[in-house]
Amino acid sequence: QVQLQESGPGLVKPSETLSLTCTVSGGSISSYYWSWIRQPPGKGLEWIGYIYYSGSTNYNPSLKSRVTISVDTSKNQFSLKLSSVTAADTAVYYCARVDATMIVVGWGQGTLVTVSS
Amino acid sequence: DIQMTQSPSTLSASVGDRVTITCRASQSISSWLAWYQQKPGKAPKLLIYKASSLESGVPSRFSGSGSGTEFTLTISSLQPDDFATYYCQQYNSLWTFGQGTKVEIK
Numbered sequence: 096q097v098q099l100q101e102s103g104p105g106l107v108k109p110s111e112t113l114s115l116t117c118t119v120s121g122g123s124i125s126s127y128y129w130s131w132i133r134q135p136p137g138k139g140l141e142w143i144g145y146i147y148y149s150g151s152t153n154y155n156p157s158l159k160s161r162v163t164i165s166v167d168t169s170k171n172q173f174s175l176k177l178s179s180v181t182a183a184d185t186a187v188y189y190c191a192r193v194d195a196t197m198i199v200v201g202w203g204q205g206t207l208v209t210v211s212s
Numbered sequence: 213d214i215q216m217t218q219s220p221s222t223l224s225a226s227v228g229d230r231v232t233i234t235c236r237a238s239q240s241i242s243s244w245l246a247w248y249q250q251k252p253g254k255a256p257k258l259l260i261y262k263a264s265s266l267e268s269g270v271p272s273r274f275s276g277s278g279s280g281t282e283f284t285l286t287i288s289s290l291q292p293d294d295f296a297t298y299y300c301q302q303y304n305s306l307w308t309f310g311q312g313t314k315v316e317i318k
Contacts, residue, residue, distance in 0.1 A: 130307075140248075140256065140299055142307040153306055156213055189255055196262070197303045198246055202255035 097122035099190050099203035107184075107210050113177040117190030117203060124148055124171045128193035131164060131175045133186040134205075141186075145193055146173055180210045214238055214302050218310035224318040231287040233313045235300035240280045244304035247276055247285045250312075251296045259298075260285065290315070 103115035130145035144154035166173040192201035215238040243263035248256035260276035273288040300310040
């Protein structure tokens with residue numbers, strides 16, 4: 096059973112860069128796609144982007160200028176960097192596993208990141 | 213960009229009711245649509261993929277239909293465990309989620 100666990104700071108200052116890591120256990124990251132999805136408190140889901148294990152990426156056009164997703168196969172991890180954050184970036188951030196048909200088949204538990212000075 | 217619009221935003225229903233949620237795409241997405249269920253404080257759970265395929269382990273009271281731009285999620289007989297928020301997601305061109313439909317107790 097593949098499990099995902101997000102980690103990273105729970106508090107980020109405005110204008111700084113949000114950095115999160117997702118550790119994959121119980122299976123190899125060297126298959127299919129891996130994604131980041133977020134959910135502001137009390138609101139809906141927003142797709143951030145996904146990465147193929149080889150490193151190719153696709154991002155949400157509305158966030159593309161600020162987002163970088165990368166993968167480290169040696170550590171079985173993938174990461175999210177979101178630059179120039181504002182309070183609007185406060186959300187629960189989920190990492191997710193995506194199968195070959197581009198369906199989300201597994202989720203991390205989510206981690207709340209608050210943007211505040 | 214493809215926009216996804218769900219209706220209604222909130223639905224009040226009773227146990228045993230038949231419930232239908234609609235999701236409309238701003239352009240054709242063929243059958244590349246998924247439905248997720250989310251409960252408070254939890255990650256979403258996949259219910260339906262490719263518009264009408266039931267994910268393994270999901271009760272058969274859940275069903276999906278549609279293609280092109282209009283899709284529906286139906287719960288044939290609402291159970292206490294089904295009170296939750298439901299999201300559609302298109303994966304025809306990048307990804308977009310609908311804004312969600314909260315199913316609450318009437």
